[in-house]
Amino acid sequence: MRSSDEKVVAVIMVGGPTKGTRFRPLSLNIPKPLFPLAGQPMVHHPISACKRIPNLAQIYLVGFYEEREFALYVSSISNELKVPVRYLKEEKPHGSAGGLYNFRDLIMEDNPSHIFLLNCDVCCSFPLPEMLEAHKRYGGMGTILVIKVSAESASEFGELVADPITNELLHYTEKPETFVSDRINCGVYVFTPDIFTAIQGVSSQRKDRANLRRMSSFDAVQSAARNPPTDFVRLDQDILTPLAGKKQLYTYETMDFWEQIKTPGMSLKCSALYLAQFRFTSPNLLACGDGTNSATIIGNVYIHPSAKVHPSAKIGPNVSISANARIGAGVRLISCIILDGVEIMENAVVTNAIVGWKSSIGRWSRVQAGGDYNAKLGITILGEAVAVEDEVVVTNSIVLPHKTLNVSVQEEILL
Numbered sequence: 001m002r003s004s005d006e007k008v009v010a011v012i013m014v015g016g017p018t019k020g021t022r023f024r025p026l027s028l029n030i031p032k033p034l035f036p037l038a039g040q041p042m043v044h045h046p047i048s049a050c051k052r053i054p055n056l057a058q059i060y061l062v063g064f065y066e067e068r069e070f071a072l073y074v075s076s077i078s079n080e081l082k083v084p085v086r087y088l089k090e091e092k093p094h095g096s097a098g099g100l101y102n103f104r105d106l107i108m109e110d111n112p113s114h115i116f117l118l119n120c121d122v123c124c125s126f127p128l129p130e131m132l133e134a135h136k137r138y139g140g141m142g143t144i145l146v147i148k149v150s151a152e153s154a155s156e157f158g159e160l161v162a163d164p165i166t167n168e169l170l171h172y173t174e175k176p177e178t179f180v181s182d183r184i185n186c187g188v189y190v191f192t193p194d195i196f197t198a199i200q201g202v203s204s205q206r207k208d209r210a211n212l213r214r215m216s217s218f219d220a221v222q223s224a225a226r227n228p229p230t231d232f233v234r235l236d237q238d239i240l241t242p243l244a245g246k247k248q249l250y251t252y253e254t255m256d257f258w259e260q261i262k263t264p265g266m267s268l269k270c271s272a273l274y275l276a277q278f279r280f281t282s283p284n285l286l287a288c289g290d291g292t293n294s295a296t297i298i299g300n301v302y303i304h305p306s307a308k309v310h311p312s313a314k315i316g317p318n319v320s321i322s323a324n325a326r327i328g329a330g331v332r333l334i335s336c337i338i339l340d341g342v343e344i345m346e347n348a349v350v351t352n353a354i355v356g357w358k359s360s361i362g363r364w365s366r367v368q369a370g371g372d373y374n375a376k377l378g379i380t381i382l383g384e385a386v387a388v389e390d391e392v393v394v395t396n397s398i399v400l401p402h403k404t405l406n407v408s409v410q411e412e413i414l415l
Contacts, residue, residue: 006113007057008132010050011100014043014120016064016090022263025383025400029357031065033120034073036337037267038274039285039302039320041073045274046118049126051081057110059085061120062099098233101199108193115195117235119187123270125256125277126188134167135190138250142195144169144240145188146251147258151179157260158185158236160244162251169249172240183251185236186258195239198248202238203230264354264381265373271337272318275300287315295327328363335371345390353380356401362390369396377411 014033023032033043040048043061050059061070070087078085086106094102100117107115114135116128127145135143146160159180161171173180233239243249257273259266278285279300287303289295295309299317303309309327318335321327325338330347341358344350348361352371359382361367367388372378380394383401388394393408400415 007055007110008053008114008116009058009060009107009110009112010053010056010116010118010128011060011062011103011107012043012046012050012118012120013096013099014061014063014065014070023267025381025398026264026267026354026356028401029384031069033061033063033065034070035267036320036322036339037123037261037271038278039304039322040274042261042267043073043120044077045123046120046126047077047085048081049128050116050118051083053116053128053132056083057112059083060103060107061085061087062090062103063087063120064090064093093232095232095238096235097195097199097202097239098231100235101196101203101233102231104196108196113192115191115193117189117191121261122187122258123261123266123273124186124188124254124258127252127254127256128188128190131188131190131252134252135250138167140168140250141198141243141248142189142191143250143252145186146183146253147186148182148253149184151182154179154182154184158240159183160185160240160251167250167252168247169240169244169251172236172244172249174236174241183253185240186254187260189235198239198243199233202233263374265375265379268335268337268352268354268379269373271320272300272335275302275318275320278302289315352378354382356382356384356386358384359386359388361388362392364391365389366393366395368394377413 026035034041047059050056067087067089074085074087088103090099131143131145155175158174160169160183161181162169259270261267261270285302287297287301289297294311295313295315297316301316302320304321304323306323307321307325310329312329313327313331315333319333321338322340324340325342327344328346331344332349334351336350337354339357342355343360345363347364349366352369353367365388367380369380370378377396380396381398383399385402386399387404389406392405395410397409398413403414
């Protein structure tokens with residue numbers, strides 16, 4: 001097969017409603033993958049990165065959400081990118097590798113030479129064409145995107161050791177108790193179709209072991225509780241760890257940014273990272289203005305075309321304003337996400353915060369936080385339709401939907 005004939009498909013794992021609980025109260029309104037970062041749904045960033053892959057035939061989104069929750073988005077993004085995007089619903093958990101295997105017939109429909117596997121809650125520059133080139137040079141079954149992190153934070157992720165010359169994966173361990181390496185798995189992969197043979201091998205071994213056991217009924221119950229179903233296959237423990245050091249898996253190291261989007265605080269940080277990336281990849285998406293005919297813009301800012309911003313407002317850096325928002329005179333916005341239909345009245349200040357859909361912030365009010373993205377109350381979050389009345393200060397707090405605040409609050413979770 002000539003390289004010009006080779007087809008590539010991409011699979012993006014989007015999780016499900018039970019997986020995004022740490023993203024509440026924002027995930028009460030919208031599936032986490034559709035929450036906007038830098039003005040675009042979270043899943044849009046890996047999807048648009050896939051568009052840069054040569055000979056891309058199809059993008060699949062795999063998750064536990066109902067199909068209707070993704071139908072509109074999948075239709076619009078397919079038209080926008082001119083690449084078929086399809087949502088596939090998992091009926092039961094199969095594990096990160098088992099979920100891929102479950103849809104192998106569909107994934108292999110176009111007879112692809114390579115399959116990308118991405119996780120939706122990863123924020124990075126997604127150097128996919130570069131990964132594919134490296135993968136072809138290595139000649140293995142799979143290539144993993146890796147990054148160097150601090151030794152203190154490495155144990156939160158899958159740590160790995162690679163050959164410094166050949167980049168072969170030599171050792172892989174998921175969230176080890178003792179330090180192994182400062183290189184971690186970024187959750188972005190490219191495989192040949194041989195990955196399906198490897199996953200099938202794990203399932204077959206489990207079935208064989210189960211059949212070989214001659215157990216009493218008590219042992220069978222104990223074993224069922226201990227061992228996952230035969231079709232439940234985890235990519236990290238069941239594939240990466242046993243295949244390390246067998247000249248099948250390789251690594252590609254990124255020098256760019258990388259974060260995992262587990263919490264609303266991290267979504268604010270990642271929105272800023274994507275806005276900074278727009279400066280190089282999509283500068284047309286960033287707002288500009290010097291305060292004469294339009295608002296003063298500082299740093300990287302996204303403003304939806306339907307939003308109305310008063311010329312005397314001062315916006316940025318790291319601000320994203322969604323559809324139909326109204327920003328009044330003298331308003332100051334710094335490091336925040338303003339969602340659809342929000343109204344911010346004259347001289348209000350919002351900093352290190354996410355303001356939920358259809359919320360309102362009164363005159364001279366402040367919605368603010370210290371900006372520690374990892375702390376539980378490091379940013380302030382207003383859920384849907386929260387009303388902050390005039391001259392009220394909300395600091396380091398989370399406010400659930402449909403609340404009205406007429407007194408100032410600090411470091412509170414308002415249910």
